[in-house]
Amino acid sequence: MYAPERQQLLAERLQVDGRLVVVDLARELDVSSETIRRDLAALERDGLAKRVHGGAVSTRALRILEPGLTQRTSTNTDLKARIARAAADLLPPEGGSIALDAGTTISHLVDEIPLDHPLTAITHAIPIAAKLTAIPSVNLHILGGRVRGVTAAAVGQSMIDAVNEMHVDVCFLATNAAGPESGLSTPDGEEAAAKRALVRCATTVVAVFDSSKLAERHVFTFATYDDLDIVVTDDGISAEDIAALEAHHVKVVIA
Structure with a gap:
């Protein structure tokens, strides 16, 4: 074990x-x-x-335990793949640059990157980086730091310092939870700091998550709705949640 x-x-x-x-x-x-x-x-x-x-x-400090990577990978697989296909339409033109957060929906997005579409990609997630190495048109930069076992993503000051020296066209962002008051949130403080750095480094921020995340809230907020440009989700999102996002000038794409 x-x-x-x-x-x-x-x-x-x-x-x-x-x-x-x-x-x-x-x-x-x-x-x-x-x-x-x-x-x-x-x-x-x-x-x-x-x-x-x-x-x-x-301590009973948290209502929900953060799921492990294996558990998340096997949850809502078809839905995540559908969201990823819709998000792939938001890739920058050839020669553009992207930042890829840790997350299983982001992993599905990597599967949608065309093999002949030149891109520069940065990521702190080991599973994402491993997939990107199989795409010959991608110029990959891996961000280092302490690797969290739960997400297999590098976190810590060295990761943040590296991101602060970079700028990309589009950041594809994952989240554990989302809401108009709490924004995007996650159970771990270091993970939140890493995600916050990725948000700052991008011209366009695209959050990808299934609509079930809108019913949850976690301890550490890493982005408000004002930080987002586009949300790609599924048709389970309510009219109220769409209105809340659009009130912050966020474009909602339904997969």
């Missing part, structure tokens, strides 16, 4: 039981006590746990 999977398991157990015991978990998962302590430290940094002697207790 990889660390992100183990931490996901511990977080779910914490939500149900309210407490975790290091010795018991180490024996059950066949890992060292120190490994479990590191996992609990990660949960504490994410606001999900408060470490105590011998284990941890739940």
